[in-house]
Structures are given as structure tokens and as C-alpha cells.
Amino acid sequence: MDRKTSCLLINGCLVGCLIAVGVDTYATAAASDPFAALRVTRVAADSPIGSFDLKNLEGETVRSKELVGKVVLLNFWATWCGPCKEEMPSLAKLQSQFDPARFQVVTITTDMHPQGIEQFLDHLGIRLPVLFDQHEDVSQSFMVRGLPTTVLLTQDSRAIGRAVGPRAWDSEESVALVRHVLEGLK
Numbered sequence: 001m002d003r004k005t006s007c008l009l010i011n012g013c014l015v016g017c018l019i020a021v022g023v024d025t026y027a028t029a030a031a032s033d034p035f036a037a038l039r040v041t042r043v044a045a046d047s048p049i050g051s052f053d054l055k056n057l058e059g060e061t062v063r064s065k066e067l068v069g070k071v072v073l074l075n076f077w078a079t080w081c082g083p084c085k086e087e088m089p090s091l092a093k094l095q096s097q098f099d100p101a102r103f104q105v106v107t108i109t110t111d112m113h114p115q116g117i118e119q120f121l122d123h124l125g126i127r128l129p130v131l132f133d134q135h136e137d138v139s140q141s142f143m144v145r146g147l148p149t150t151v152l153l154t155q156d157s158r159a160i161g162r163a164v165g166p167r168a169w170d171s172e173e174s175v176a177l178v179r180h181v182l183e184g185l186k
Contacts, residue, residue, distance in 0.1 A: 093170035
């Protein structure tokens, strides 16, 4: 074997080993960090979220201060967003695994078509709160740039996690993440 082939072979082996170590390191980190396991980006929880008042499907006003004391998963979505609609059943399943007095999934949309949204949710047999962000103020305050975007809030309304793109919210990793936050991020 000539020197060039030998160097290429050694370099290839080294790269393969580094990739294997990196994958193993990620898997270990994900197993011990519920945020990493679900690919949820940690957010510095310096201050509580801004307050908001939004209308729900029934036309009633829901105030953000009503959510204080619960861990909240805010999910920004739209009916025209395929991945948003696909993950909706998993959000409902996640909600069903926890006491609504302690954990609440809240969906927020800029779609202003209550009948279409009701039909969509009824078709899937889903009962989740839907809030209408008519002027997109809340979406802008959470810097929503892509859908779905999901933000995890602590009991004192501090954003601590953010996920852009769909997730399997009914997975073991999601349940572990919610439990982790409910237990005070121990």
C-alpha cells in the first residue's frame, strides 16, 4: 500500500471514530437532559413573559395571568401548516397525561377562521384551547418565525424552552421534559 492510500485509510478511520464518539456523546447527553432528548432549545428564563389577552374559540378572553401556577406548553400553529396539523394529536395526548391544574397545552393561531378550526379539531376528536392572535402581537413577542413553534413556560410564566418544527409531543421524552419542569428543574 502506498503512503497516500495509507494516509487516507487512517484519516477515514479517525473520522469514523470521531463520528461514533460524537453520536455516543449526544446520546448520553440526550438521555440525561430532557431538553436535548427532544431537541428543545433552552431559553434563559430571566424574566416572565409579557402579559396577553386573547380570545378563544368560544369568544371568551383568556389572560396570560390565568396560566400562572401551571407549566404551560404554548404551541403556535396554523391550519395551512401541514406539520402543525400532524402534531396536534400528540399535543392532545400529552395534555391527557397530566393534571390540567398543573400542566396546560395552549395553542395559539393567527388564523381567524373559528369554524374551520372547530371542524378540524372535531374531526380529530381533539379538545385543546385555541387562542386567536389576531394582530400577531403574541407571536411577535415570542419571535415566532416558523410554524409550528412551541414554547415551554415554568409555573411562574418564564420561557425556558423553545422548539421550532414538529415534535412527537406524546413521546416518552416529552413526558419526561414536562415532569422535569413540574418537579422544578431538579
